[in-house]
Amino acid sequence: MMSNTSHKENFIKGLVKENPVFVLLLGLCPTLGVTSSAFNGLGMGVATVFVLVMSNLVVSLIKNFIPDKVRIPAFIVIIASFVTMVQLLMEAYTPALHEQLGLFIPLIVVNCIVLGRAEAFASRNTVVSSLVDGLGMGVGFTLALTLLGAIRELLGSLSIFGFRLMEGDGMLVFILAPGAFISLGFLIALMNWLKDRSAGIKR
Amino acid sequence: MTMDYLVIIVSAIFINNIVLAKFLGICPFLGVSKNTSTALGMGAAVIFVMTIATIITYLVQHYLLVPFHIGYMQTITYILVIAFLVQVVEIIMKKVSPDLYQALGVYLPLITTNCAILGVAILVVQQDLNLIKSVVFAIANALGFTLAIILFSSLREQLDGADLPEYMKGVPAALITASILSMAFMGFAGLV
Amino acid sequence: MAKTKSSFVNLIVTLAVITFVGSLSLGFVFDWTKEPIAKAQMARQLKAIEAVVEGYDNNPVTEKYKVVTLDGKDSLEFFPATRNGKRIGTAVKTKSGLGYSGDIWLMVGFDKAGNIIRIQVLEHKETPGLGSKMTLPSFLNQYYGKNPGKVNLKVKKDGGAVDAITGATISSRAFSESVQMAYETFQSVKHDE
Numbered sequence: 365m366m367s368n369t370s371h372k373e374n375f376i377k378g379l380v381k382e383n384p385v386f387v388l389l390l391g392l393c394p395t396l397g398v399t400s401s402a403f404n405g406l407g408m409g410v411a412t413v414f415v416l417v418m419s420n421l422v423v424s425l426i427k428n429f430i431p432d433k434v435r436i437p438a439f440i441v442i443i444a445s446f447v448t449m450v451q452l453l454m455e456a457y458t459p460a461l462h463e464q465l466g467l468f469i470p471l472i473v474v475n476c477i478v479l480g481r482a483e484a485f486a487s488r489n490t491v492v493s494s495l496v497d498g499l500g501m502g503v504g505f506t507l508a509l510t511l512l513g514a515i516r517e518l519l520g521s522l523s524i525f526g527f528r529l530m531e532g533d534g535m536l537v538f539i540l541a542p543g544a545f546i547s548l549g550f551l552i553a554l555m556n557w558l559k560d561r562s563a564g565i566k567r
Numbered sequence: 568m569t570m571d572y573l574v575i576i577v578s579a580i581f582i583n584n585i586v587l588a589k590f591l592g593i594c595p596f597l598g599v600s601k602n603t604s605t606a607l608g609m610g611a612a613v614i615f616v617m618t619i620a621t622i623i624t625y626l627v628q629h630y631l632l633v634p635f636h637i638g639y640m641q642t643i644t645y646i647l648v649i650a651f652l653v654q655v656v657e658i659i660m661k662k663v664s665p666d667l668y669q670a671l672g673v674y675l676p677l678i679t680t681n682c683a684i685l686g687v688a689i690l691v692v693q694q695d696l697n698l699i700k701s702v703v704f705a706i707a708n709a710l711g712f713t714l715a716i717i718l719f720s721s722l723r724e725q726l727d728g729a730d731l732p733e734y735m736k737g738v739p740a741a742l743i744t745a746s747i748l749s750m751a752f753m754g755f756a757g758l759v
Numbered sequence: 760m761a762k763t764k765s766s767f768v769n770l771i772v773t774l775a776v777i778t779f780v781g782s783l784s785l786g787f788v789f790d791w792t793k794e795p796i797a798k799a800q801m802a803r804q805l806k807a808i809e810a811v812v813e814g815y816d817n818n819p820v821t822e823k824y825k826v827v828t829l830d831g832k833d834s835l836e837f838f839p840a841t842r843n844g845k846r847i848g849t850a851v852k853t854k855s856g857l858g859y860s861g862d863i864w865l866m867v868g869f870d871k872a873g874n875i876i877r878i879q880v881l882e883h884k885e886t887p888g889l890g891s892k893m894t895l896p897s898f899l900n901q902y903y904g905k906n907p908g909k910v911n912l913k914v915k916k917d918g919g920a921v922d923a924i925t926g927a928t929i930s931s932r933a934f935s936e937s938v939q940m941a942y943e944t945f946q947s948v949k950h951d952e
Contacts, residue, residue, distance in 0.1 A: 393682050429773065431769050438777050445784060448643060449788045455792065467693070471685060471689075537750070540753070542753065545743070546746035552738055553735050
């Protein structure tokens with residue numbers, strides 16, 4: 365069994381060092397597609413956390429019963445079940461968000477993060493550490509989406525989480541498709557720059 | 568009637584390009600676009616699988632899910648159909664045309680997790696298209712994907728020689744290039 | 760515990776069990792969320808109707824009916840608004856496929872005489888900052904209180920009375936067109952109860 369400190373490390377690695385979006389570059393479709401506002405990014409992140417944690421939990425619980433050859437299809441069925449549950453629950457209880465995120469909710473199924481963690485982590489680790497891993501990765505993903513959403517919303521419509529900060533029109537392009545690509549590009553460059561700099565200081 | 572199809576085709580390839588405007592299939596778009604020949608291979612594999620997948624999921628939707636009122640099983644059945652289809656295509660291709668397999672084989676496993684395939688299959692249902700329109704829509708979107716990835720890969724080949732700061736190299740530069748490409752495609756809006 | 764062997768029977772059984780459990784739990788969640796989903800959809804439609812007609816005391820959604828458009832190609836949903844059993848207005852859900860990108864869905868409220876009370880944009884995919892301005896009062900106000908049978912509600916470029924949104928003539932035109940379609944369909948049937 366892992367000790368508490370390593371659970372903490374396990375959780376934290378998903379936030380920065382192995383952030384699924386900025387470092388591992390996984391799940392970029394929803395990252396770009398739904399982040400026209402901070403709230404949408406947060407909503408998508410939370411939905412993904414649920415799927416990630418639940419599928420990690422189930423996969424780590426039943427990993428010994430699944431023969432290797434049908435591992436991937438079995439994981440996909442498990443993930444798809446949870447995704448559909450999220451979809452139904454969101455349609456029922458957060459209809460406005462459900463409409464905003466639209467197609468990207470069922471597409472959580474093919475989000476490489478979810479299958480990637482099930483395959484690379486949950487199928488080889490204990491239940492508790494798989495849970496922690498799912499939570500860490502999910503929170504890291506949510507942070508990245510919310511940050512990107514906030515930046516695009518700020519530049520594009522001069523507001524954050526729907527609160528208007530200034531009068532006037534923002535830079536429209538940031539809400540449109542090109543703005544998604546360029547914001548993420550500069551964010552990743554910034555992360556790289558920070559990483560290089562902290563490595564430089566250590567040296 | 569012909570006009571309808573033309574609108575579907577032009578809007579799927581240029582105006583609402585699946586990668587540059589709808590953000591589907593970003594992973595392969597960034598992952599296998601380092602040179603033009605691999606991009607071409609990926610594009611061809613996507614055209615192939617997307618068309619067949621859309622036909623099959625269309626049939627599944629209208630002859631299985633709707634009559635039995637199990638629409639909520641959509642995501643699960645679609646992804647299984649796609650995963651299964653990719654396997655079958657791989658096996659058949661290996662037997663029937665080893666040459667084609669040689670060219671496209673490596674891209675096939677990557678396609679299961681290409682959200683463009685599942686995305687198009689679901690979009691077709693959401694927009695309530697008939698079978699022929701669905702097929703046209705699928706092919707047009709696959710062509711749009713291919714066009715985007717080929718253009719992008721040739722830009723990236725040029726980018727390799729560019730003198731960039733270390734932290735901009737690779738993905739950040741690629742994303743900014745994609746942004747400019749996406750801006751260029753916005754110029755097509757209003758074409759139909 | 761030993762890992763299950765990859766024998767053929769095991770493969771099939773494992774997949775079947777997982778799929779079965781998966782669909783079973785999905786069926787359960789589906790049943791559970793069925794009512795809230797229906798409620799949420801009802802609430803959304805009611806909210807849109809409330810925004811375009813007021814003072815009714817019935818539930819327009821449960822009394823809705825469909826009317827075929829003049830060209831016979833489509834049919835629009837009509838939501839009757841009544842007070843003490845008397846018809847006071849109608850909300851018409853209408854769409855235009857001529858938008859800049861994708862369909863534009865509107866809810867248009869008419870009084871008994873066919874005057875537009877208010878309009879609510881339900882869904883659109885127009886360019887943010889240009890076509891999307893159709894949701895602003897400054898554009899919508901041009902339609903309120905007017906009767907499309909008496910005032911030409913086309914955009915000025917087409918000889919009408921409506922100032923198009925700057926830089927988004929196509930969106931404005933599509934908007935006017937779908938309002939017109941709602942009106943013509945509204946006039947094509949008698950609404951007395």
